[in-house]
Amino acid sequence: MGKRAIISFLIGYSVLFASSAYMYNQHFSRPLANDAGRLLPTEVKSIQQAAGEEQLQKIVREANDTDSKLSIAGMQHSQGGHTYYPNAIMIDMKKYNKILHFDPKKRTITVQSGATWDDIQQRINPYGLAVKVMQSQNIFTVGGSLSVNVHGRDIRYGSLIDTVESFRLLTPEGKIINVSREENKELFPLVIGGYGLFGIILDVTLTLAEDELYETHTRMIDYKEYASYFRKAAGQPQVKMHLARISIAPDSFLREMYVTNWTKAASKHDRTGYSQLKKDRIIAAPKLLLGLSRYSDWGKDKFWELQRMYMERGNGKFETRNNVMRSETAFMEYESSSRTEVLQEYFVPVNQFTDYIDDLREVLQQEEKFNLLNITIRYVEKDEQAVLSYAKADMFALVLLINQGTSTADRRHTETVIRKMIDVTLAHDGSYYLPYYSYPDKRQLHRAYPRSKEFFQMKRKYDPDERFMNFFYEEYGR
Amino acid sequence: MNFRQFIWAQSLIMMAGSMIFPFYVLLLRNVGDSYAQFGWAYGLFALTSALAYPVIGKMADHLGDKVLLVTYTWGTAVILLFFPLVDQVWQVYILQIVMGLLGALQKNTEKTSLARYVAKETAGRQIGHYHTWTSIAAAIAIILTGYIVDFLTIGTIFYLASIVYVISGWMLWKQKP
Numbered sequence: 001m002g003k004r005a006i007i008s009f010l011i012g013y014s015v016l017f018a019s020s021a022y023m024y025n026q027h028f029s030r031p032l033a034n035d036a037g038r039l040l041p042t043e044v045k046s047i048q049q050a051a052g053e054e055q056l057q058k059i060v061r062e063a064n065d066t067d068s069k070l071s072i073a074g075m076q077h078s079q080g081g082h083t084y085y086p087n088a089i090m091i092d093m094k095k096y097n098k099i100l101h102f103d104p105k106k107r108t109i110t111v112q113s114g115a116t117w118d119d120i121q122q123r124i125n126p127y128g129l130a131v132k133v134m135q136s137q138n139i140f141t142v143g144g145s146l147s148v149n150v151h152g153r154d155i156r157y158g159s160l161i162d163t164v165e166s167f168r169l170l171t172p173e174g175k176i177i178n179v180s181r182e183e184n185k186e187l188f189p190l191v192i193g194g195y196g197l198f199g200i201i202l203d204v205t206l207t208l209a210e211d212e213l214y215e216t217h218t219r220m221i222d223y224k225e226y227a228s229y230f231r232k233a234a235g236q237p238q239v240k241m242h243l244a245r246i247s248i249a250p251d252s253f254l255r256e257m258y259v260t261n262w263t264k265a266a267s268k269h270d271r272t273g274y275s276q277l278k279k280d281r282i283i284a285a286p287k288l289l290l291g292l293s294r295y296s297d298w299g300k301d302k303f304w305e306l307q308r309m310y311m312e313r314g315n316g317k318f319e320t321r322n323n324v325m326r327s328e329t330a331f332m333e334y335e336s337s338s339r340t341e342v343l344q345e346y347f348v349p350v351n352q353f354t355d356y357i358d359d360l361r362e363v364l365q366q367e368e369k370f371n372l373l374n375i376t377i378r379y380v381e382k383d384e385q386a387v388l389s390y391a392k393a394d395m396f397a398l399v400l401l402i403n404q405g406t407s408t409a410d411r412r413h414t415e416t417v418i419r420k421m422i423d424v425t426l427a428h429d430g431s432y433y434l435p436y437y438s439y440p441d442k443r444q445l446h447r448a449y450p451r452s453k454e455f456f457q458m459k460r461k462y463d464p465d466e467r468f469m470n471f472f473y474e475e476y477g478r
Numbered sequence: 479m480n481f482r483q484f485i486w487a488q489s490l491i492m493m494a495g496s497m498i499f500p501f502y503v504l505l506l507r508n509v510g511d512s513y514a515q516f517g518w519a520y521g522l523f524a525l526t527s528a529l530a531y532p533v534i535g536k537m538a539d540h541l542g543d544k545v546l547l548v549t550y551t552w553g554t555a556v557i558l559l560f561f562p563l564v565d566q567v568w569q570v571y572i573l574q575i576v577m578g579l580l581g582a583l584q585k586n587t588e589k590t591s592l593a594r595y596v597a598k599e600t601a602g603r604q605i606g607h608y609h610t611w612t613s614i615a616a617a618i619a620i621i622l623t624g625y626i627v628d629f630l631t632i633g634t635i636f637y638l639a640s641i642v643y644v645i646s647g648w649m650l651w652k653q654k655p
Binding site: 006 | 556559644651
């Protein structure tokens with residue numbers, strides 16, 4: 001090999017090296033953000049792990065200096081790009097998760113917003129205390145839960161906002177302020193249920209409930225009896241929690257229901273024997289049958305039967321409040337590159353339930369290709385504290401799990417069906433939950449949330465530069 | 479090139495190779511969707527090697543081991559520059575085909591060189607010695623790269639490995655036959 005050959009190789013190599021590195025930097029090295037819906041993979045500027053108050057303040061101030069957009073992420077189980085935005089800095093709060101103060105006597109706990117419900121349960125369970133309101137699963141961060149103002153199985157304490165004493169907010173200008181019902185009180189109902197648009201929730205003080213022993217009561221019921229059955233149950237003070245399922249299996253579609261009430265156990269039963277926190281188990285049978293029900297009607301019928309068996313087996317079981325609030329999620333995990341699973345949640349006033357289900361059935365029976373996998377039903381009391389409040393009356397909340405393709409055509413199909421379902425919901429004075437993919441149109445949002453215009457105006461009042469951005473605000477707020 | 483120099487050059491090659499291969503899987507995982515695609519990617523690699531060996535074998539006797547080894551190192555250096563830019567499965571397939579060709583060059587020449595260097599009587603000891611040093615180099619590279627990937631992006635290791643290949647090729651070329 002001659003010298004000339006070597007030199008030309010080296011020159012060619014250098015050119016190739018430089019152009020490859022340039023292209024890589026331009027197009028490939030930007031981190032990709034995505035959420036549980038997996039429908040909006042997006043290149044962001046960078047992902048920053050929250051490490052401390054000063055560091056977060058610095059991030060916000062630097063963003064102001066460089067005119068960068070910011071977004072805030074917890075577990076990213078919202079599904080409409082609420083936690084990220086193209087070319088924005090995504091602040092990942094998960095490691096900002098210390099428990100700052102716990103006062104068992106006053107029954108309050110102060111945690112950094114990246115702490116999960118599980119972190120709190122581990123800490124307070126030994127003291128015989130429990131969370132008042134949270135989702136049915138305990139994997140979520142407190143900050144994320146506040147930002148969507150969650151509700152859960154509990155039927156006595158309202159939505160999460162009712163259990164918040166105060167929190168500290170890092171504002172778009174980089175200042176840290178206290179927010180409570182007395183201090184900076186205008187922000188309180190904006191930030192809770194505010195989808196991260198008003199600043200970063202640093203830490204929050206929550207009030208706690210006593211951990212009690214509950215007895216599980218389950219039964220099967222026809223959907224027509226459900227509303228009156230529930231009203232009777234809610235009239236009994238010993239009933240503390242409630243969860244129902246309505247069939248999506250073709251044989252009993254939107255007619256059969258399994259209902260579960262958790263009532264306070266008689267005092268002769270001692271909590272301590274049951275107080276150990278349960279671990280998440282992976283259950284093979286439901287995982288397999290949920291898998292089959294994704295692909296066939298036969299699977300859906302079998303899955304519904306299996307759920308009946310689980311329900312009946314659970315009847316009479318004793319469980320502590322803390323354990324009722326940490327249910328299995330692992331069997332629902334779903335991995336596929338061309339399909340995904342999305343959620344919807346519709347709220348409908350208790351007294352409209354039967355008619356609503358009839359109308360919903362009519363819509364869905366015409367949509368054979370719409371792959372609905374599961375519906376669970378919870379109850380949430382009227383609560384209009386949050387500006388974006390979904391509980392405009394005493395409502396049943398129906399959570400729908402939908403399997404769909406990720407192609408544009410599949411999305412459009414899902415969108416059509418979802419818009420129809422939301423129209424039915426709105427016609428029954430209902431509303432829908434906002435942490436999901438932007439299938440609903442603007443008109444539907446404003447109808448479901450009469451104060452949404454005010455909400456977005458306040459966003460611009462407190463964050464005139466729109467420092468905190470996400471897809472939700474872009475889609476509906478501007 | 480004496481045996482010691484040969485071991486040096488091969489150790490560097492092993493280092494660069496071990497930097498990529500375990501982590502290369504991470505890249506495939508990002509690009510591919512299924513184990514079938516995974517299987518195809520490695521299958522194509524083996525298949526092109528198989529087709530290339532007869533030709534390479536003859537070439538080794540004609541051109542000599544050094545030319546082939548330099549071709550291998552610099553060819554790999556170039557192809558590695560394309561790895562960070564891959565985002566489609568078909569691109570992985572093409573890269574795997576080229577890697578299969580280059581891999582065959584390396585494997586065959588490694589063995590022909592060994593065959594030419596070692597004496598029959600001491601072959602065991604000498605080849606053992608050879609493997610010891612090249613394996614040590616590989617181990618060091620794998621462990622260090624783990625740390626590097628933690629701090630840098632996965633793309634960076636391909637650039638680093640590419641540079642190591644250029645250097646080892648340079649070393650091979652400089653050595654007197």
